[in-house]
Amino acid sequence: MQRRFRLTRSTDFKRVRISGKSFAHPLVVLITLVSGEPGLRVGVAASRSLGGAVQRNRAKRLLREAIRPEIPALTSGCDLVLIARQPLLQSEFAQVRKAISGLLRRANLYADEPTLPAARTPQ
Secondary structure, three states: OOHHHEOOOHHHHHHHHHHOEEEEOOOEEEEEEEOOOOOEEEEEEOOHHHOOHHHHHHHHHHHHHHHHHHHHHEOOOEEEEEEEOHHHHHOOHHHHHHHHHHHHHHOOOEOOOOOOOOOOOOO
């Protein structure tokens, strides 16, 4: 994920965690906050309950890589924080991507929600 899409300051993390709306999944927690600034910023966190530094860094890399292809489709003007949960370390990458896309859909963060083509009625 490019640096311009990242939340980097602890004050930004605290602001999003305190004032934002959270959406939970067994693998990851998503917290969103409308920032009013142009662009989208994403922060990734992993607590020490996940394990040592190797496990925490692996969890953060997984989350960053899973959200990276989703960024162009998301609405701008929001700050997001992704928090890793313990089962994330044992899950596969496809499961992590599915969890994140489900959370983003629940939070209504996709700019253009894809619609299914209308079903044809038999004549």
